[in-house]
Structures are given as structure tokens and as C-alpha cells.
Amino acid sequence: MRKFKTMIQHYFKIAFRNILKYKIQSIIGIFGLAVGFTCFAFANLWIHYETTYDAYHEGADRMYILCKENVFGVNGYSTSMPYPASTVLKNDFPEVEAVCAYTRWGQKIDLKANGRTVKTNDIQADSCFMKMFNISILSGSMDFMYSNDKIALTEDIAMHLFGSTNVLGKEVKNYNDDTLTICAILSNLNHSNLSFGYWGQGEYFRRWQNDWSNGSFEIIIKLRKGTDPVIFQKKLAANETKADPRDPRRVFEDIRLIPLNEYHYSSINRNKSFQFYYLILFSVAGGLVILCSLFNYLSLFITRMRIRSREIELRKVCGSSIGGVFILLSVEYLYIILLSGVLGMALVEMVLPAFKKMSGISGNIYGESLLYFAGILLLSLLLLVPFAIKRSSPQNTGNKYALRKVSIAFQLAIGILFMFCTMVMMKQIYFLTNTDLGWERKDIASINLLYPDNDFEIIANKIKQFSCTREVVSGHCCLLPQSSGFSQTFDNWDGKEDEAKSIDMLCLWNCEETVSFYNLKLLEGEMVKPTETNKIMINESAVKALGISDPIGKKLYQQNRAWTIVGIIKDFHITVPTAPVQPYTLVAIDILKGIGFSLGKGQILIKFHNGRWKELKNQIDSIFSQEYPEVRYRLYNTEEEYAGYLKSEDALIKLLSFVAVVCVLIAAFGIFSLVTLSCEQRRKEIAVRKVNGATIKDILLMFVKEYILLLLIASIVAFPIGYVLMKRWLENYIEQTTINVWIYLTIFACIAIVIFACIGWRVWHAARQNPAEVIKSE
Template sequence: MFWYYLKTAARNILTNRKFSIINIVGFAFAISICLAIFLFVTNEYSNDLYNKNVDQIVRIINTKDNSSNIDYRVKDILQKNIPDIQNACLALRSGHPVWVEYTGKGYYLDDIMSVDNDFFEVFTVSFISQLQSPVFTGINSAVMTETTARKLFGAEPPLGKDILIWGIIPVTISGIIKDFPDNSSLRAGLLVNAENIKFKFNRWIGDSRDSSTYMWPFQIYFQLEKNVDTKTLSEKINENIDILKPYVKQIGFLKLKDIYLHDTTTGSDTKKGNPDLLNLLTVIALIILFLAVINYVNLTVAQQVKHNKHTGIRKVFGAKRNNIIYNFLTESLLVIFLGFILGIMLLWFLIPYYQNLFKSSISINTLFQIPYIIILPVAVLIIGLISGVGPSIVLTRIAPVKILTGSTFTPSKKNYLRNALIVFQFTISIILIFCVIIVQRQIQYVKHSNPGFNEEQLLRLDLPPIRENDRSKAMTLLGEVRKSPYIKNLSLTSGVPGEIRMYMNSNMENTAKDMSVPCLLVDTSFLKTFGLKVVRGRDLQPGDLDKVCMINETAYRHFEFESLENKRFNNFGGFDIIGVVNDFNYSSLHKAIGPVCIMFTSKSMPSAINIRFASNSVGPGMDNIKKLWEDILTSYPFKYQFYDDWFDSMYKSEEYFARTISLFAILAIAISCIGILGLAIFSSERRTKEIGIRKINGAKVSEILLLLNREFISLVIIAYLIAVPLASYAMYKWLESFAYKTDLSWWIYFLSGLLALIIALATVSWQSWRAATRNPVEALRYE
């Protein structure tokens, strides 16, 4: 019997080729898209799961400041006092590219990571070779990944070789490890010994008069004993928090498997995913699949009404309803199976494109592994059954006499199911259109918001640590650059807006608002170079250097100052607060502007030369600076970035989010349009006689078009009323991740509805036009 159903289903598919091709291709595209999203989402959720102790590894966080920056000494204190801790390690990424040299040749490493020996015990790291165990035997020991070793050493054995970091810090390669997996949140090409103070990349100053108050923040990971409850453990530690003072006042734990997608702490430099993107992509995948099922139902019903009296004939000759239902289900399963095979082929063909789109190493081979090789056939079976149930129920409950006489569907009968499907299609389209507009608008808003300083024609030139015997060359370079006619202003800074890596305790008298304040160490040209304005207090005067500082407006409000009289930070020998500058962004607009201190000093080691070009002088100015650098600081890399480009780059993840969502939204709308087209065919076919009679009685083509499209327009309006609150809620939730956000203007609501209406009319009008321009005699003869 099964073979009979299969042959009948195949014959129906071949007989109705046009609709069958639309159904199969529609399912193929939907399945290809859904599988690509499935591969990406599962790959994202697999981050860090390769670690054999992943369920026992946690990172300690400062819950008071919501920070992952914890002084390295906390590790030993807790390890000594808490028996539930099996092991612990330090890890801190440099946070910026680092210049590495070997025999005079070098290149930038995207990142290096400062770790201790225990890191290789806590995390699953595969050694290819090593000089000794433990691998770090001295503060200048280093471990390198095989890819980095190949780039730097070629075929030469790297073990025991010395390299230079930043041109001045020698380290010895004592181990080679396999590259970190793509799904690791902790990744680096070079791992250096955290015991070396030069690799404690961050610093917090408590009181510069007392070096014991200096703090060196790291991310600290603990490997707990099995089945330890992190909440109970953190409560236990917080009850005895005095053992951790002055390093931290309140702690919590973040599980390793949650770090990639759910880490919202500051100071964490690990790779992060976007859970909002994953959730939205999952919803879109389900919508696309649901739309494909709806399309199948719509087109199957439409083509059965138009072409098939087979059901009625079979009923007349005694076929039971169950037999006909089995036939429909077999046909739907065959269509889904063919769509699935074509979808797999399409996915295989498009996998390089999906890898580039998702920036992920997804592989189609994953689908042929357990448990997916079992899950997918079951999913195909379920989808096929669901797709076939609708048409089988609708088309088997009708009396055979009605089917054979053509009176199955009459204009007087309201089809609530059909209207519900149309409303659903339009609702999805409007929501997706609305979301895409808001996402794109927010990206443009943050990229073009005023950062509080003039970022145009402002260059950041990285200044690496300079060897002692080359410092005179650096001074010569600065002198030559200052003389350049293309340069308007120049400022040396340690830390820059967008990258502040030094903090100090506010350490002020008569204030209860003590906090860790981000610090910029700058020269006297900083305000002029960046275009910052003094809004309170006084400007710099001769003799102020190394004695005074300024704060931003947010800091002024935070400390609840009424005036600046006798206000000072007691760090670095004491700095009087003489002025307040306007607020400016020193991080992305995800975060509200926080307090910041600008210390005017000549005693810091600058990390950047900030150059303001004269008008229309960027091109020749860059050529001039590059030539001076290459002539004077020949052995140092020339690395620069314009501030406007740099701040734009902070929103790469949002741009990626916008591109990805926009693409899949367009695909979902396109698949939705196929279903709407099917319903338009359904509508026009069931009203063929009515259209013919109206035309014979003098109705114009425009009147027929209005007649056929009017119902769709009313359904678009209903869908709009449903979609607006849903889309608004979704976008309000998404915008909550930004401290500064665009508003949901009235025109966005209007445009979303208008675009949906245009898409709907463009989709149905083609079929409506065909029906309206048909010869009425043929229409009546057909009926």
C-alpha cells in the first residue's frame, strides 16, 4: 500500500510541476537557511566546552563594581583559605596588538596573554613540545602557539630561542602548544609569564605614596571541586570578605561555559558572542520554516481547487477518508524529502558564504554526526506530517458531489483559516521591517553621535616602548613632526579615549564617594589637540605641569562638589583639581559616560602620539609623518589609526548584527511573499465566475483590481495593528543594551506599514491583474 501512495504522490508532483517546483524550492531554501543558522547557533553555544573541566571552572568577579578585574593576590588568598578550590590560575590579555621580533624581523601579534603555570593545568591546553615542566621556570619564559611559531621562525625549531617584545623585553620560548580552538573565549598567539611585572598590563593606584596600595588586576579562574554550588560558595566568602580586603569588597562567580555569551562585566577582554543575535536568528529560523509550511499548505489547497477532482472521484469510487489523508501525507513527505535533499546540496554549495557571513568555522560535516544524523530525519518526518495535515483535513472533509460540481468554495463563505494565514504572513513581514529599520537607525546613531571631542582629522600614532639608546631619536621625531606645516596640534598621552588601562583610587579627603577612577596621563597640549572645553574652573597656566589635573562633568557630579576649591587627588604626590572639562566618550555608547581624571604630567611613559592635522592636510601630512618615522625610528613599527575610524570600529558587532538580521529578514519576507502569492491565486481562482460576470456587466480593470486587493489591504491593516506593539517591545528590549539610543519616531511606524503594504500589493497585484484582464467568456466557460 505504501508503494501505491508513493507512486500516486510522485504522479501528482509531476502532474502539477509548477506548484511542485515552487514548494520544493521553497522548502529547500528554508531548510538551507535553517540548517545554516542551526550550525552557527550550536557552534556558538559550544564555546569553551572543549575544556575537560568546563563544569568546574569559574571566574571570580567583583560584584560591587561588576568587574572582572581582580588583584592577582586574591588567587593565593582564596586558594589557601577555601578547601572547595582545587586549582587556580591568572590570565590577562594585553588588549591590543603587540610587536614581536626575532633576528631583526617581526610582526604584530593580535594579542598576547599573561598567564601563570597553573593556567596550563586548569584549562585544556595541548603541548606539542616544551623544554621543561612546569613550562615557566623564569619570569622571561614564554609559550607560543604553533601558528605563531611558524610565522616567526618558519621551519626553524623555536624552543630555547629568544624573541623581543616591543623591541625591549627579551623572552625565551620554552613551549609550543596547539592553537586554541575557534570556540575558545581565551585565545592568544603568545603566552608570557604573569610573574614578570612588565606583563602586568593593567595597574590601579591606591595611594602613589604607598606602593603596597598598587593593584595589578587579572582575570582569576578557579577550578572548583566537583558539585560545588557557586552561589553558596560566594555567599560563604562574602561572609568572611575581610580576608580579601583591600582588594575586593564583594565577590561572585561566573561559570566558564557562561562567559562567552553572558559576561557583562567590565575589564573582561575575552572573546564574546551576541546572545541577542542567536535568539533572534533562532526565532527567524523557526519563522522561515513555519512560513515554508504555510506556503505548502496554501499552494497545495490552491492547486487542488484549480486542477484536481481526483479526490472527489476517489470518494465516489469508495475511497475512505483515511486513504486520502495517507495520500496527502505521503505527498507532503515526498515534497519535504526532496526539499531537504536539495536544501542540503544548497547548504553545501553556500557553506563558504555562510562561514563568511557568520565569521564562524561552521561545517556541514556536523550534520552527519551523532546526534544530528538522528535528529534531522525525525525533524523532516515531523515537518512533512505537519505540512500534510492541513490540506488533507481541508480537502477530505468536503462532500464528493461538491467537489465534482465545482461548488467547493463559494464567495459567500468566509475562510477564517485563509485570513488568519494572511494576517500572520503580513504580521511577520511588518515586525521584520520595523526591526531592520530600528537596528540600522541605531547603528547610524551611535556611529554619528558627537563623542564630546573633535575626532575629525585626529590621528592616533602608537608609540611602542622605546629602548634607552633610542629615546633621543624619539625626541628628534617629535620635534620634526611639530615643525611640519601639515600639523595643527600634537599631544603625548598614556592612554587615549577608547583605551584607558590605568585606574587609581580617588583617595580624596572629605568625600564618601570613593571610587576607582580611570586616568589619562597627558601633556599640556591635550585639551587643545582633542578640542575639549573647560566648563568650570580655570585653564592650564605655566608651572601647572605635574601639579594639577582636571575631571569631567560626570566626575564632578559623582563627587557632589559644590566648587573646586581645595579639591585634590592625593596620588602621585598630589594633584589639585583645577577644572572640569565637558563629558566625552572614552568607550562605546553601550555604556554611559563615567568619571575620568586627566592628569597633566611629564613623568609618565607615553603610549600614543595624538596628531591634529590642519585643514585639508591629511594626505600630505600622513606621507610626511610616515617618512619621518621610517627615517628616524627605522626599527620600530609604524602603526596608526584615525579616531573616527577607531570609534566606528567599536560597533563592528552591531554592524554585523544589522547585516545578518537584515539579510535573513529579507529572505523571510521573500518566502512569506511566496505564500501570499499562493493565497492570491487561491482568491482569484475561487472568484473566476464573479470576475467574469462583473466584466460582462461593464466593470473596469481598475475596479476588478480594487475588488481583489481590497481584502488584502484590510488584512494588512489588521496585521499592522498586531505587529506594532510586538515589534516595539522587541526593539525597546534590544535598545536597553545601549546607554544612548535612538528614539522610535512616528515615521518608522508609518514606513513599516507602508513598505508592508507595497510588498503585499506588489505580490498579489500580478495575479490580480491576470484575473482582471482575462476574457470573461473564457472565465465563464471555465466555470
């Protein structure tokens, strides 16, 4: 045992000396593996975090959130339901073990006390919510569920505001500056789609318990063990024929059950911050960086083994067995992997705080990271075994350059693939940012007055006097962020097919000024005038939904009212770019007076001069803080709001750009290292070629042709794969850019320049050596 320990220590010393001898190659291998390991570890931590929302609750695999088709929802679906539906589920369906209803504002809002302000989510729910999610009252009473002037805080929010949880009886102010008394401290609900900071307004919540008209609640059910959710979903739809007669909305018709632990990354979650598919790509990218680095280091290691062939043969002559030589080579190989693992862990430790801040995730990364590292060690050993055995065996034949060429081609292919994907994504985002989406969105802002008073028009007129503004209008609905809360349902229309169902369409009012302000395109027909309350305009998507041709002059029927179509508007894309354009109607503002709508009152739309957004923002903030401190408002930049749709793509581009640069650098340094070693091995060949009349240019071309051929092979593999991947990716978008030839040529030219830079100087230096001196030294 002692002898074996001494031998291993000796092998580690030899491995360390070889690292010093081949500094550049070793640093490249260590750095590449460490970066790949770091990317892979972070991606998998993020994926694990995203897929474990609400997974820790008792019976989480039997919890479902209800949703159904809705024009106001994300991707055509919404989780909004009326409260009484939860009562029906609880009383009429024995398959339901528990059910809760709640309402929760999606955006974080201000809560102020003790001179501090925190942004957090609020919630109003029934007592079943507390039981289902095991929320306990740490101190205080349940009064917050029955009174609008009392509130319950979670532990975390109490600590943020007061630095203590001993706060019963103290007061806080909400976003409306209402004073609320703290009557309870609740346990935290962390890592959940339902996380909140305070619970209040219980009286408001309870008054809707028997009202089917308010669809602003969400419902979660917990099925009994053994209940098939698909069968239960069908039962709910079938039950609609005998549903509560007070339910005019038929809420269980076409109902869907979404598993609660899958809701966070589902397509209907409007609050998700990152597309789950992109996390998978990030993880794959990290894995490919690891493979590039492993192949690069393996090829360099095998090449060095050939250079050390005399040393290996001498060891065997001196009594070393094949097993001993194999252990020597394995120790040297794994030594680099161990060092890269240590560096990778150091990178994880350095980057983790910034990564958690960017992603908003939490959790322990080190346990899984060690597991990934063990997998890398095993994969490394499996890759090495056939080559190490072959080198340590007496018989050693075959193409000595095959592995090197395969390794370089693989690394170049991965680098080209990432560069291609990144450039297409950048081109698509640039296209979406600058293309005509059917409406004007550049240099436009909007103000949503949450609690407007009689000075509404005065505020709009003051903003109109700013030198940075071009146009200011008030009393309109904003396209982005979407403010339309009004829809129309049409049961019948001219040309309707017998099997067609009724159609819901979103509605914009005050259409003449809205069309003018946002520069919507009138394709045919005429504009609806403010007093024409029985005329209507529709967009192209509405025409398709209705399934009619020549729509001008045809009528739409809504209960006992008929509308005449007088104009067709070009589709305006204001939703996420992957979602189809929704059908819209545009009507005169006068129709809202009879039904009590005033949805446009709190919005001021502003056009400002290019490049003066900061000036406009500062002036508006100054007006409200100095002259109207009691008015609550939100200022939006329309371009920034649309850019928010592309935050997943922006993040992925940054990640892929980094990975592409790493892959290309690994390949470039790998080429440089291999060319250096090749020049050492082929010194005599170069000298003989010079003696026979070859010039430096001829020798340089000999090396260039070899690596350009590898670049061609890598391009033939990478470009078709990249095209297929990006074509499928682009198909997710309604508006798509084109994949131009210049993308292929640019990438090929850039990689070719890198190859020239890597091999030019080294080969030129080797070719200038005196052939007589080289042959003499050989």
C-alpha cells in the same frame, strides 16, 4: 509491501508533476524554507560554539574566574588580580581544589621565524595552569617557565612557522624583536578563553609572585565537589577583614565568581566579538523565516487542494479510501519539504567556509542540521494533518479563504516586524555615528609608539609637515583607544554623606591641551593651567558620583592631598554606547613628574583633512618603514575604533535586512501566487461582475481592498510589537535616537507598493478577458 511501495512511487510521480505544474509557487516554497533552514542552522551552530568555551575541561562546571569592581574594567568590572591572591586561596581555603594565576595579553601579537610571521596570543602562567587545563609537554623541557630568553610553542604555531614540530633549539623573534630559543612544544588549547600560541618570559612572571602591587594577573579557581559558589563567595568577602596585611588593595572585597564556561559571552569579557543576545535574535529570525515559508506553502497547498477537489472526489469514487487520499496529499506536501532540505544543505555547504571565516567558529554543523530538519518535517506534518483530513473527509465546510488570509497576514506581519527593527537599528547606529558624544572624533588619528626613542618629537614634527594633517600634538593621552592608565581614589570631599564610600575616577592629564584637541565642552568654571597642581576639573558623571551640588570651589581629598574643583566638563562618551559614562578627573601634567608617570610619552595625536585618511596612513607607514624601522608603532583611526563598538549591531542589521527581504519576497510571491489561483477560481465571478457593469478599475479595487485590509491587520499586530521590542533595545544605550512616525509610514507605503505590484498585472489581465468566453468555458 510491494503494493505499498508501488503506491508511494506513484504518489511521488504525481507530486513531481504538480511541482512542474505550479512552478512559481513551488520554487517560492522550496527557496524560502531552504533559506530559513540555513539561517537557523548557522545561528544554532554559532550559539552552541559560543556557549561551549572551556566546557570540555575536567570539572569545568566547578571552575570560576575571579573579578571585582574596577574603573578600568569592562562595565565596571575587571578580572585583574595580584598573583599572591592565588597563594592565599590555595593555602587558606580548603574549598579550593586547584588554583592558577596567569597573565595573557588580550591582543594578538607578531611572532616571526623562518621568514614567516603569525599573529597569536602569548601567556605566562604557573605550573598549576598546565595541570588544570591538561596541557602536556610533547617535547622539550620546562625551561621556558624559568628563563626570559626561552620559549614554548604550541603544535599549531610550530607548524605555521616551520611546517614541523621538530624545532627544539631553533630561534624566533617576538613583537619586540627579542630573539628567543624554542625549548618545548606544547599541546594546543583550543576553543578556550585562554587559548595561546606561545609561552615565555618565565623569569618576569615569577618575580611578581609575592608582590601585591601588580594587579595584571588573572586567577581561576576550581572548587571541590559539593561546594556552593555563592556561599564561598560570601566567605571570601568576610575573610577580607583578616586578609594578608601586605594586601593594601583588599582584593577579596566585593569579589565575584564568574563560571569559566560562561565567561566568553559575559558582559565583562572585553575580547568577545559578538553579543550573545544578537545570536539568539538571529536564530529566532531564521525560525520565523521557516514559519513564514511553511505558512505560505501550506496556504498555497490547501488552495491547490480546493482546485483539485474534483480529482480528489473522483479518486474516492474509484475506490481510494480517506487514508489513501491523506497519504497522497501528505507525500506531495512533504516532497517540497524534502527538496527544501536538500537545497538547504547545499546552501549550508556553499556558505559554510565564508561563515566560519566571518564568525571565527569551527565545528560540525551537519549532525544538528539534520536534527533541525527532522523537526521541520514533523512541524510541517502537524500543520498539514487537520487540513488534509478535512479535505479528504466527506464533510468539508468552512471559510475556504480563511487560511489564505491568515497566512498572508502572518507573513506580512513578520516582514513588517523585521523591517521596522532593522530601520530603527540603522537609525540608532547612524545617530551614534554622527551625534555629539561630548568630544570630537571625526578625522582624528593617534599613534602609539610602543618603544619610543629620542626621535619622538622629530617624528611628530615630520608628521606635522604632511599636507593632509591639520594639527599634531604629542605627549598626551588618547581618548580612543583609551590609553589612560592612571586613576585617582578620593576618600573624602566637601559635602560627602556619612554612608558614602571612597570613589575611584579615571584621570586625564595635560588637561588644557587635551580639552582643546578633542573639543571637550567646559560647562562651568575655568580651565586648569599647566602649573596649577592642586586644582582639578571633573566631568558631569563625577559630580553625580560625588553627590554634591555647586561643586565649583569644593575640595576633594586624596590621602594627605587636597584638590580644588575649578571646572566642570560635559560628559564625553568614549566607551561602548551601552555603558554609562565613567567619572573622570582632568589635571595638569606637572603632577605626574613627582610620582614617576610618563604614560603620555608614546602617543602622537593627529587631526587630518576630511577624506585623506588613506593618504595619512600611507605616509606614516612610509616614514616608519624607511627612516625608523626599529620603532614599533600602532596607528589608529578614532572613527574606526568607535565603529568597532558597533560591530555586533552592524552584523545583526545585515542579518535582519536579509531576513526581512526574504520574508517580504515570500509574502509578495505568495500574494502573487494566491491572486493567480484566486483569479482562476473566480473567473466566472469576475465575468458576471463585468456583465453587470463593473469596470476593470472596480475589479482591481476589489482585490486591492482585500489585501490592503490584510496589510492593515498585519501592521496593527507588527508595529506595536516592534515598538515595544525596539524601545527596550534602545534603553540599553546611553544616547538614544527617537522612533519617528515616518518609519511607520515608509514601511507601510513600501509594503503597499509591493502588494500593488503583485496583484495589479494579474488582476488586470483577468479582468480584460471576454466575459462571454469565460462563462461559455465554465
